[in-house]
Amino acid sequence: MTKEYLDEYEKNKKNYTYEINKLEKEIYLEERNKTIDSVVGSSTSYPYIQGHKVIEGINNRRIEKLEKRKSIYEKKLKKLDKELKYKLDNLEDRTVADIIEKKYLKKLEWKQISMDIGYADESGSRKTFDRYFEKK
Numbered sequence: 001m002t003k004e005y006l007d008e009y010e011k012n013k014k015n016y017t018y019e020i021n022k023l024e025k026e027i028y029l030e031e032r033n034k035t036i037d038s039v040v041g042s043s044t045s046y047p048y049i050q051g052h053k054v055i056e057g058i059n060n061r062r063i064e065k066l067e068k069r070k071s072i073y074e075k076k077l078k079k080l081d082k083e084l085k086y087k088l089d090n091l092e093d094r095t096v097a098d099i100i101e102k103k104y105l106k107k108l109e110w111k112q113i114s115m116d117i118g119y120a121d122e123s124g125s126r127k128t129f130d131r132y133f134e135k136k
Contacts, residue, residue, distance in 0.1 A: 001087050003133040006104060009084055016077045023070040030063050081105060096132045099125050 036056040042048040084104060091097040095117065102113045111122035119125055 001091060001100075005087075006100070009080060009104060012080055013077065016073045016080065019073045020070055020077070023066050023073070027063055027066045027070070030066065031058055033058065035059060093132060095128060099129050103129070 034056045035058065036054065038052050038054050040050060041053045042050045084100075088097045088101055091100075098117060099113055102108045102116060103110075108116070109122075110126045114120075114122045114125040117125055119128075
């Protein structure tokens with residue numbers, strides 16, 4: 001595991017999350033955006049009087065396409081997390097693995113990570129993290 005890998009992980013996670021949020025907003029707006037049209041039709045019984053009928057609905061095809069794109073990004077996000085977890089499971093330094101998991105997967109701050117691990121102040125976990133990648 002390298003610092004570059006973690007930087008790439010963070011960048012991809014941010015991009016995928018952004019796309020998912022954007023697609024959720026588009027789906028929300030599309031569901032509220034009714035399409036309205038009028039057609040000419042006649043009554044179904046005698047006398048068959050012709051008249052205009054108003055029809056309205058939502059664009060289900062567009063919503064389905066947006067949902068599919070959103071699903072793709074959600075799968076990419078899950079795969080990204082799964083790859084990081086796999087790499088963490090194979091990391092020999094368990095303290096560093098714990099720090100990386102708390103920082104990147106659980107999104108904790110350095111202060112909280114240090115408290116969880118048992119360091120006296122917030123710089124303990126950050127320094128352990130930095131030292132590990134300086135060796136690489």
